[in-house]
Amino acid sequence: MPDAGLLLAWYDRHRRSLPWRGPPGANRRPDPYRVWLSEVMLQQTTVATVGPRYSRFLARFPDVAALAAADWPAVAEEWAGLGYYARARNLHAGARSLAAQGFPDDVAGLRAIPGIGAYTAAAIAAIAFDAPVVPLDGNVERVVARLARVEAPLPAARKALDALAQGFMVQPAARARPGDFAQALFDLGATLCTPRNPACTLCPWLGGCAAQAAGVQAALPRKAPKPQRPIRHGTHFLLTDGAGRLLVRRRPETGLLGGMLEIPGTPWRAEPWPAAEALSHAPLPGLPFQALEGEARHGFTHFELRLQLLLAAPAEGDALPAGSGLAWMAAAEARAAMPTAMRRLLALWPGV
């Protein structure tokens, strides 16, 4: 493995300025809560997306105590649109547990917090507590696979890549600055050692890269092919009152879009719903529904969703079924608290 000092020297000149990073050369350890929040928010989510959302979340929930004291609807609203909502549920539950226990400062303790896996535990330990570990994320996998010219495809190659990555920590330069070394690897992977067209001529490790020497850098790391996504259909029911409010429902705590607000509708299945069949799932019986033009499309990780929308305006005073979880909410407020799939559905409605 090449010289860790070369990468750190490059990082000191080219590091990205990001909201969750302190000023260059800061000797003060960052707040573990902020590192935790940023790492969770960055899971499978781009830096560009996270930037403003991280700042907004932190302004609303500035520390563990504030997040622990919040109720779930407030946290869900703050996370709406970011995806992978289990992250928010775990963050919230974790804050409530940490508010009493304090923040663990090693990998094993961090790993026990829900939503913190091998990567995030290593990242927090390295960045917030100077633990001599290398967090293996997609960037580090790519960088290491190229340096060592690992031809085996992911995810099977992950263990080998992790062993190679941890090997950097035998170097005193890396051990002296574990948090900076981890973030240097992230920045290298994000700005130079990119998935396509890596900028090898600018790389501080140009001389030590086996893939570049062989001319195969752009083809690594190899990945197992992904299964194709099936299509699912649903029909939802937009009920409006005379005061600009919508009938909304909170989804079950676990599973897809768990704990988030939704427009009530049918289950999502492979076959489209004939209107007559869909109506048996309407939240209020016997209403005259009008079909809205068009279809909302939304791609999830493992299936493609196509939704139709039926519109009705219940008579004032129509009672909501007891125990249904249905509630009236102002349209703008509801939209802001909903996941993207539901926002797309609402966009079919000219009312907002």
Place this chain on the structure above:
DNA sequence: AACCCGTGGAG
């Protein structure tokens, strides 16, 4: 091990 779990941007 193989699935499940969101979203937006780049190419």
Place this chain on the structure above:
DNA sequence: TCTCCAAGGGT
């Protein structure tokens, strides 16, 4: 339009 992918984790 379509594929790929991003500071992954849980089951």
